[in-house]
Amino acid sequence: MAPRARLLSLATSVPPYVIHQGVAAAVAHRAFAPRYPEFEQLRPVFDNAGIRTRRGVRPIEWYLEDRGWPERTTVFLEGAGELFCAAAREAIEQAGLTPEQIDTIVTVSSTGIAAPSLEARAAARMGFRADVERIPIFGLGCAGGVSGLAIASRLAQARPGTNVLLVAVEICTLAFRLDKLTKANIVATALFGDGAAACVLRAGEGGLAEIEASAEHLWPDTLGIMGWDVEPQGFGVIFDRDIPPFAEKHLEPAMTSMLGKAGLTSEDIDRFVFHPGGVKVLQALESALWLGQGALDHEREVLAECGNMSAPTALFVLKRVMDEGLPDRIALGALGPGFTASCVTMRAAA
Numbered sequence: 635m636a637p638r639a640r641l642l643s644l645a646t647s648v649p650p651y652v653i654h655q656g657v658a659a660a661v662a663h664r665a666f667a668p669r670y671p672e673f674e675q676l677r678p679v680f681d682n683a684g685i686r687t688r689r690g691v692r693p694i695e696w697y698l699e700d701r702g703w704p705e706r707t708t709v710f711l712e713g714a715g716e717l718f719c720a721a722a723r724e725a726i727e728q729a730g731l732t733p734e735q736i737d738t739i740v741t742v743s744s745t746g747i748a749a750p751s752l753e754a755r756a757a758a759r760m761g762f763r764a765d766v767e768r769i770p771i772f773g774l775g776c777a778g779g780v781s782g783l784a785i786a787s788r789l790a791q792a793r794p795g796t797n798v799l800l801v802a803v804e805i806c807t808l809a810f811r812l813d814k815l816t817k818a819n820i821v822a823t824a825l826f827g828d829g830a831a832a833c834v835l836r837a838g839e840g841g842l843a844e845i846e847a848s849a850e851h852l853w854p855d856t857l858g859i860m861g862w863d864v865e866p867q868g869f870g871v872i873f874d875r876d877i878p879p880f881a882e883k884h885l886e887p888a889m890t891s892m893l894g895k896a897g898l899t900s901e902d903i904d905r906f907v908f909h910p911g912g913v914k915v916l917q918a919l920e921s922a923l924w925l926g927q928g929a930l931d932h933e934r935e936v937l938a939e940c941g942n943m944s945a946p947t948a949l950f951v952l953k954r955v956m957d958e959g960l961p962d963r964i965a966l967g968a969l970g971p972g973f974t975a976s977c978v979t980m981r982a983a984a
Contacts, residue, residue, distance in 0.1 A: 637794055639787035640841030640983065642834045643728035644953050647720035648689040648940060649713060649828050653807075655685050661694055662823050670815040679824045684913040684934060688827030688941035690807040691716075697810045706808045706868045710746030711755065714803045717830035718752050719759060721946075722801050725832035729797070733761040736834075737796040738789055741770045742782035742945050744862075744971075745804045745869070752803065775860060776909050777850075777970025778802055778945030779831060784848030784978050786835050791845075794837040802945040803830035809862075809871050818873040825912060827941030831949035843960055846979040847896030851888040856880075856973035872971075877911070881969060882918040889923065892977045893965065903979070904961035906930070909948035909968035910937040932958075 659680035666673045690697075691713030701709075718741070726733055739753045739762070748755065751770035753762070769789075774781050779802040786800040806826035811819050835845070859877060863870035874880075893899060900923060908919050910933035920927050928934075932954040940950060948968045955964065960982040967977045 636791050637837045639790035639835045639837050639845040640839070641843040641845065641980065642836055642841045643725045644833045644842070644949060644956060645721050645724035645728060645831065646946065646950050646953055647717045647724070647830045649691040649717060651690045651693050653688040653690050653694055653827070655680055655683070655687065657694060658688070658824065661698065662820065665698060665812055666815065666820065672817070673820065676817060676820045679821055682913065683824050684937050685825070685941050686938045689829060691805055691828050692807070697807065698812070700812055700867070702867055707746060710805050710808055711748055713805045713828065714743060714746060714748070714752055715755055717803045717828070718756050718801050721803070721830040721832035722756070722760060722799060725799065725834050729834040731797060731834065734763055735797055736762055736766055736799045737793070738767040738769065738798045740782055740786045740789065740798065740800045741768070742774060742778040742800070742802040743804060744772055744775050744778060745806055745808055745944065753801070773971065774945060775970040776911055776942070776944050776947070777968040777974050777976040779909065779948040780966050780968040780976040780978055781850065781970070782945065783833070783845070783949070783966070784976065787845035787848065787978070790835040791837045796836065798835045799832065800835065801830060801832040802949060804828065804944040804946060806942065806944050809869050811867060811870065813867055814870055818871050821873055822871040825942040827943050829940055829943035829946050829950065831946035831953070833949065841983050842956060843980045843983055846963070846981055847898075848978045849892035849895050850977070851892055851975045853884060853973050859973040861971040877969070878914040878918040880973070881915060882922045885919065885922040885975060888975050889967070889977065892975070893979070896979055898979065903963055903965045905955065905964045907948065907951050907955055907964050907966045908933055910934065910951065911942055911969065913937070915969070
Protein backbone atom coordinates (compact mmCIF):
# COMPACT_ATOMS: atom_id res chain seq x y z
CA MET A 635 0.00 0.00 0.00
CA ALA A 636 1.30 3.46 -0.92
CA PRO A 637 2.17 5.66 2.05
CA ARG A 638 -0.49 8.19 2.95
CA ALA A 639 -0.12 11.90 2.35
CA ARG A 640 1.17 13.98 5.22
CA LEU A 641 0.37 17.60 5.91
CA LEU A 642 3.77 19.30 6.20
CA SER A 643 2.60 22.88 6.75
CA LEU A 644 -0.38 25.20 6.89
CA ALA A 645 -0.26 28.97 6.42
CA THR A 646 -2.88 31.71 6.09
CA SER A 647 -2.92 35.22 4.68
CA VAL A 648 -5.36 38.15 4.75
CA PRO A 649 -5.33 41.48 2.87
CA PRO A 650 -4.47 44.78 4.57
CA TYR A 651 -7.80 46.59 4.71
CA VAL A 652 -9.83 45.94 7.88
CA ILE A 653 -13.61 46.17 7.59
CA HIS A 654 -15.16 46.73 11.01
CA GLN A 655 -18.67 45.32 11.14
CA GLY A 656 -20.21 48.49 12.55
CA VAL A 657 -18.70 50.53 9.73
CA ALA A 658 -19.90 47.98 7.18
CA ALA A 659 -23.43 48.23 8.57
CA ALA A 660 -23.38 52.04 8.38
CA VAL A 661 -22.04 52.01 4.83
CA ALA A 662 -24.62 49.42 3.76
CA HIS A 663 -27.38 51.54 5.28
CA ARG A 664 -26.21 54.56 3.35
CA ALA A 665 -25.96 52.60 0.13
CA PHE A 666 -29.16 50.53 0.29
CA ALA A 667 -31.75 52.02 2.65
CA PRO A 668 -32.85 54.92 0.39
CA ARG A 669 -33.51 52.52 -2.50
CA TYR A 670 -34.52 49.32 -0.73
CA PRO A 671 -37.29 49.64 1.90
CA GLU A 672 -36.72 46.07 3.11
CA PHE A 673 -33.20 46.99 4.24
CA GLU A 674 -34.32 48.03 7.73
CA GLN A 675 -35.76 44.55 8.28
CA LEU A 676 -32.44 43.04 7.20
CA ARG A 677 -30.23 45.46 9.14
CA PRO A 678 -29.96 43.14 12.20
CA VAL A 679 -28.03 40.60 10.14
CA PHE A 680 -24.94 42.78 10.61
CA ASP A 681 -25.34 42.64 14.40
CA ASN A 682 -26.26 38.96 14.56
CA ALA A 683 -23.66 37.57 12.14
CA GLY A 684 -21.11 36.94 14.89
CA ILE A 685 -18.54 39.06 13.02
CA ARG A 686 -16.36 41.83 14.49
CA THR A 687 -14.01 42.44 11.58
CA ARG A 688 -13.31 41.24 8.07
CA ARG A 689 -10.53 41.93 5.57
CA GLY A 690 -10.81 43.28 2.05
CA VAL A 691 -8.40 43.77 -0.83
CA ARG A 692 -9.71 47.32 -1.20
CA PRO A 693 -10.82 49.95 1.35
CA ILE A 694 -14.52 49.98 1.99
CA GLU A 695 -15.02 53.19 -0.03
CA TRP A 696 -14.04 51.29 -3.20
CA TYR A 697 -17.18 49.20 -2.95
CA LEU A 698 -19.44 52.27 -2.98
CA GLU A 699 -18.96 52.80 -6.72
CA ASP A 700 -20.60 50.78 -9.46
CA ARG A 701 -18.05 48.24 -10.72
CA GLY A 702 -18.32 46.00 -13.75
CA TRP A 703 -16.55 42.82 -14.76
CA PRO A 704 -13.33 44.51 -16.04
CA GLU A 705 -12.72 46.39 -12.77
CA ARG A 706 -13.69 43.43 -10.60
CA THR A 707 -11.44 41.11 -12.59
CA THR A 708 -8.48 43.47 -12.33
CA VAL A 709 -8.91 43.67 -8.56
CA PHE A 710 -9.35 39.89 -8.34
CA LEU A 711 -6.12 39.23 -10.23
CA GLU A 712 -4.17 41.74 -8.15
CA GLY A 713 -5.64 40.82 -4.76
CA ALA A 714 -5.73 37.06 -5.27
CA GLY A 715 -2.20 37.16 -6.66
CA GLU A 716 -0.86 38.90 -3.56
CA LEU A 717 -2.66 36.55 -1.18
CA PHE A 718 -1.62 33.48 -3.20
CA CYS A 719 2.06 34.40 -2.99
CA ALA A 720 1.96 35.37 0.69
CA ALA A 721 0.26 32.15 1.82
CA ALA A 722 2.24 29.92 -0.55
CA ARG A 723 5.61 31.36 0.48
CA GLU A 724 4.89 30.85 4.17
CA ALA A 725 3.60 27.29 3.65
CA ILE A 726 6.65 26.35 1.58
CA GLU A 727 9.01 27.87 4.15
CA GLN A 728 7.24 26.10 7.02
CA ALA A 729 7.72 22.81 5.19
CA GLY A 730 11.46 23.46 4.97
CA LEU A 731 11.34 23.64 1.18
CA THR A 732 11.96 26.12 -1.62
CA PRO A 733 9.54 26.92 -4.46
CA GLU A 734 11.77 24.96 -6.84
CA GLN A 735 10.97 21.81 -4.85
CA ILE A 736 7.21 22.05 -5.46
CA ASP A 737 6.14 19.43 -8.01
CA THR A 738 2.38 20.06 -8.21
CA ILE A 739 0.21 23.09 -7.45
CA VAL A 740 -3.52 22.81 -6.75
CA THR A 741 -5.21 26.23 -6.82
CA VAL A 742 -8.79 26.56 -5.58
CA SER A 743 -10.74 29.75 -6.23
CA SER A 744 -14.35 30.52 -7.18
CA THR A 745 -14.61 34.31 -6.76
CA GLY A 746 -12.96 35.46 -9.97
CA ILE A 747 -11.88 34.35 -13.42
CA ALA A 748 -8.21 34.00 -14.29
CA ALA A 749 -6.86 32.62 -17.55
CA PRO A 750 -3.90 32.15 -17.33
CA SER A 751 -4.71 30.84 -13.86
CA LEU A 752 -3.40 32.30 -10.62
CA GLU A 753 -0.48 29.90 -10.12
CA ALA A 754 0.72 30.53 -13.71
CA ARG A 755 0.63 34.27 -13.08
CA ALA A 756 2.57 33.77 -9.82
CA ALA A 757 5.09 31.27 -11.20
CA ALA A 758 7.93 33.66 -12.09
CA ARG A 759 7.41 35.73 -8.94
CA MET A 760 7.44 32.62 -6.76
CA GLY A 761 10.24 30.80 -8.55
CA PHE A 762 8.38 27.60 -9.44
CA ARG A 763 10.04 25.19 -11.85
CA ALA A 764 9.09 25.26 -15.52
CA ASP A 765 7.87 21.65 -15.30
CA VAL A 766 5.63 22.15 -12.24
CA GLU A 767 2.21 20.60 -12.75
CA ARG A 768 -0.74 22.99 -12.32
CA ILE A 769 -4.30 22.10 -11.36
CA PRO A 770 -6.60 25.15 -11.10
CA ILE A 771 -10.06 24.36 -9.73
CA PHE A 772 -13.15 26.60 -9.99
CA GLY A 773 -16.69 26.18 -8.68
CA LEU A 774 -16.25 24.44 -5.32
CA GLY A 775 -17.18 27.56 -3.36
CA CYS A 776 -17.18 27.23 0.43
CA ALA A 777 -16.30 23.52 0.18
CA GLY A 778 -13.18 24.31 -1.83
CA GLY A 779 -10.65 24.23 1.00
CA VAL A 780 -11.73 20.78 2.14
CA SER A 781 -12.25 19.31 -1.33
CA GLY A 782 -8.99 20.88 -2.46
CA LEU A 783 -7.16 19.26 0.45
CA ALA A 784 -8.67 15.91 -0.51
CA ILE A 785 -7.54 16.29 -4.13
CA ALA A 786 -4.05 17.45 -3.16
CA SER A 787 -3.62 14.55 -0.74
CA ARG A 788 -4.61 12.01 -3.38
CA LEU A 789 -2.09 13.52 -5.81
CA ALA A 790 0.63 13.35 -3.16
CA GLN A 791 -0.21 9.75 -2.32
CA ALA A 792 -0.21 8.77 -6.00
CA ARG A 793 3.38 10.01 -6.36
CA PRO A 794 5.26 9.36 -3.10
CA GLY A 795 8.09 11.75 -2.49
CA THR A 796 6.66 14.61 -4.55
CA ASN A 797 5.65 17.89 -2.93
CA VAL A 798 2.12 19.14 -3.58
CA LEU A 799 1.19 22.73 -2.81
CA LEU A 800 -2.47 23.56 -2.20
CA VAL A 801 -3.58 27.20 -2.26
CA ALA A 802 -7.19 28.23 -1.60
CA VAL A 803 -7.74 31.93 -2.23
CA GLU A 804 -10.97 33.89 -2.42
CA ILE A 805 -11.83 37.56 -2.92
CA CYS A 806 -15.42 37.31 -1.70
CA THR A 807 -15.84 41.06 -1.23
CA LEU A 808 -16.05 41.42 -5.02
CA ALA A 809 -19.58 40.02 -4.68
CA PHE A 810 -20.71 43.26 -2.99
CA ARG A 811 -23.17 44.74 -5.47
CA LEU A 812 -24.83 48.16 -5.19
CA ASP A 813 -27.24 47.30 -8.01
CA LYS A 814 -28.48 44.09 -6.37
CA LEU A 815 -31.44 44.91 -4.10
CA THR A 816 -31.98 41.44 -2.66
CA LYS A 817 -31.81 39.77 0.72
CA ALA A 818 -29.02 37.46 -0.45
CA ASN A 819 -26.88 40.45 -1.45
CA ILE A 820 -27.41 42.17 1.90
CA VAL A 821 -26.46 38.96 3.72
CA ALA A 822 -23.34 38.63 1.56
CA THR A 823 -22.43 42.23 2.40
CA ALA A 824 -22.68 41.34 6.09
CA LEU A 825 -20.70 38.09 5.87
CA PHE A 826 -17.99 38.06 3.21
CA GLY A 827 -14.28 38.69 3.67
CA ASP A 828 -11.12 37.95 1.69
CA GLY A 829 -8.30 35.55 2.51
CA ALA A 830 -6.05 32.68 1.47
CA ALA A 831 -4.67 29.50 2.98
CA ALA A 832 -1.92 27.23 1.71
CA CYS A 833 -0.38 23.93 2.71
CA VAL A 834 2.22 21.46 1.46
CA LEU A 835 1.60 17.72 1.35
CA ARG A 836 3.91 14.78 0.72
CA ALA A 837 3.41 11.05 1.13
CA GLY A 838 5.71 9.37 3.61
CA GLU A 839 6.73 10.04 7.19
CA GLY A 840 6.75 13.05 9.48
CA GLY A 841 4.74 16.20 9.07
CA LEU A 842 1.97 17.65 11.19
CA ALA A 843 -0.82 15.21 10.36
CA GLU A 844 -1.64 12.20 8.20
CA ILE A 845 -4.50 12.46 5.73
CA GLU A 846 -6.55 9.37 6.40
CA ALA A 847 -9.53 9.49 4.03
CA SER A 848 -11.83 11.83 2.13
CA ALA A 849 -15.37 11.75 0.76
CA GLU A 850 -18.10 13.95 -0.65
CA HIS A 851 -21.88 13.86 -0.65
CA LEU A 852 -23.96 15.55 -3.36
CA TRP A 853 -27.65 16.01 -2.59
CA PRO A 854 -29.99 15.75 -5.59
CA ASP A 855 -32.16 18.65 -6.74
CA THR A 856 -30.31 21.24 -4.66
CA LEU A 857 -28.63 23.42 -7.31
CA GLY A 858 -30.47 26.53 -6.13
CA ILE A 859 -29.26 26.43 -2.52
CA MET A 860 -25.85 28.07 -2.97
CA GLY A 861 -23.72 29.43 -5.79
CA TRP A 862 -23.30 32.31 -8.23
CA ASP A 863 -25.49 33.92 -10.85
CA VAL A 864 -23.29 35.24 -13.66
CA GLU A 865 -24.65 38.72 -14.39
CA PRO A 866 -23.50 41.80 -16.35
CA GLN A 867 -22.14 43.57 -13.25
CA GLY A 868 -20.41 40.52 -11.80
CA PHE A 869 -21.25 37.45 -9.76
CA GLY A 870 -24.59 37.52 -7.93
CA VAL A 871 -24.65 35.44 -4.76
CA ILE A 872 -27.18 32.63 -4.31
CA PHE A 873 -27.96 32.01 -0.63
CA ASP A 874 -31.06 30.02 0.20
CA ARG A 875 -32.50 30.89 3.60
CA ASP A 876 -33.09 27.18 4.19
CA ILE A 877 -29.36 26.33 4.36
CA PRO A 878 -29.31 25.99 8.19
CA PRO A 879 -32.45 23.81 8.46
CA PHE A 880 -31.30 21.76 5.47
CA ALA A 881 -27.94 21.12 7.13
CA GLU A 882 -29.58 20.28 10.46
CA LYS A 883 -31.86 17.73 8.79
CA HIS A 884 -29.55 16.15 6.22
CA LEU A 885 -25.93 16.43 7.38
CA GLU A 886 -25.89 13.62 9.95
CA PRO A 887 -26.81 10.79 7.53
CA ALA A 888 -24.45 12.22 4.91
CA MET A 889 -21.60 12.40 7.44
CA THR A 890 -22.35 8.85 8.57
CA SER A 891 -22.07 7.71 4.96
CA MET A 892 -18.85 9.64 4.30
CA LEU A 893 -17.15 8.40 7.47
CA GLY A 894 -18.43 4.88 6.82
CA LYS A 895 -16.43 4.71 3.59
CA ALA A 896 -13.31 4.89 5.72
CA GLY A 897 -14.66 2.40 8.25
CA LEU A 898 -15.30 5.14 10.79
CA THR A 899 -18.23 6.45 12.81
CA SER A 900 -18.79 9.78 14.55
CA GLU A 901 -17.63 8.19 17.78
CA ASP A 902 -14.18 7.74 16.23
CA ILE A 903 -13.80 11.48 15.67
CA ASP A 904 -12.18 13.46 18.49
CA ARG A 905 -12.98 16.84 16.97
CA PHE A 906 -15.13 17.97 14.05
CA VAL A 907 -13.68 21.02 12.29
CA PHE A 908 -16.02 22.94 9.99
CA HIS A 909 -16.16 25.83 7.59
CA PRO A 910 -18.05 28.52 9.55
CA GLY A 911 -20.51 29.75 6.94
CA GLY A 912 -22.43 31.76 9.52
CA VAL A 913 -23.72 31.62 13.10
CA LYS A 914 -26.96 29.87 12.18
CA VAL A 915 -25.08 27.33 10.08
CA LEU A 916 -22.73 26.58 12.97
CA GLN A 917 -25.69 26.08 15.30
CA ALA A 918 -27.25 23.72 12.75
CA LEU A 919 -24.02 21.74 12.41
CA GLU A 920 -23.70 21.37 16.18
CA SER A 921 -27.29 20.20 16.41
CA ALA A 922 -27.06 17.82 13.46
CA LEU A 923 -23.98 16.04 14.83
CA TRP A 924 -24.96 16.21 18.51
CA LEU A 925 -21.90 18.25 19.36
CA GLY A 926 -23.49 20.58 21.87
CA GLN A 927 -24.05 24.28 21.31
CA GLY A 928 -20.76 26.17 21.43
CA ALA A 929 -18.58 23.16 20.62
CA LEU A 930 -17.36 24.75 17.38
CA ASP A 931 -15.51 27.49 19.25
CA HIS A 932 -12.56 27.99 16.90
CA GLU A 933 -15.03 28.26 14.04
CA ARG A 934 -16.81 31.11 15.78
CA GLU A 935 -13.55 32.94 16.44
CA VAL A 936 -12.44 32.70 12.81
CA LEU A 937 -15.87 33.93 11.72
CA ALA A 938 -15.64 36.82 14.21
CA GLU A 939 -12.19 37.91 13.07
CA CYS A 940 -12.31 37.19 9.33
CA GLY A 941 -15.92 36.64 8.27
CA ASN A 942 -16.85 34.04 5.67
CA MET A 943 -13.91 33.82 3.24
CA SER A 944 -15.40 30.84 1.40
CA ALA A 945 -12.86 28.11 0.49
CA PRO A 946 -9.91 28.98 2.76
CA THR A 947 -12.01 29.51 5.89
CA ALA A 948 -12.05 25.86 6.97
CA LEU A 949 -8.25 25.82 6.73
CA PHE A 950 -8.08 28.93 8.94
CA VAL A 951 -10.04 26.96 11.55
CA LEU A 952 -7.84 23.90 11.08
CA LYS A 953 -4.76 26.04 11.75
CA ARG A 954 -6.23 27.24 15.04
CA VAL A 955 -7.04 23.67 16.06
CA MET A 956 -3.51 22.57 15.17
CA ASP A 957 -1.93 25.50 17.02
CA GLU A 958 -3.84 24.46 20.14
CA GLY A 959 -2.78 20.83 19.73
CA LEU A 960 -4.26 18.50 17.15
CA PRO A 961 -6.45 15.74 18.63
CA ASP A 962 -5.68 12.17 17.57
CA ARG A 963 -8.32 12.14 14.81
CA ILE A 964 -10.35 14.99 13.34
CA ALA A 965 -12.89 15.33 10.55
CA LEU A 966 -12.60 18.51 8.50
CA GLY A 967 -15.87 19.40 6.79
CA ALA A 968 -17.59 22.05 4.68
CA LEU A 969 -20.78 22.65 2.74
CA GLY A 970 -20.68 24.12 -0.75
CA PRO A 971 -22.47 24.61 -4.06
CA GLY A 972 -23.97 21.53 -5.54
CA PHE A 973 -25.36 21.27 -2.78
CA THR A 974 -22.38 19.35 -1.42
CA ALA A 975 -20.77 18.20 1.81
CA SER A 976 -17.04 17.52 1.75
CA CYS A 977 -15.08 15.71 4.45
CA VAL A 978 -11.41 14.87 5.12
CA THR A 979 -10.32 12.81 8.11
CA MET A 980 -6.80 13.12 9.43
CA ARG A 981 -4.74 11.93 12.36
CA ALA A 982 -2.09 13.72 14.34
CA ALA A 983 1.40 12.74 13.23
CA ALA A 984 3.08 10.24 15.52
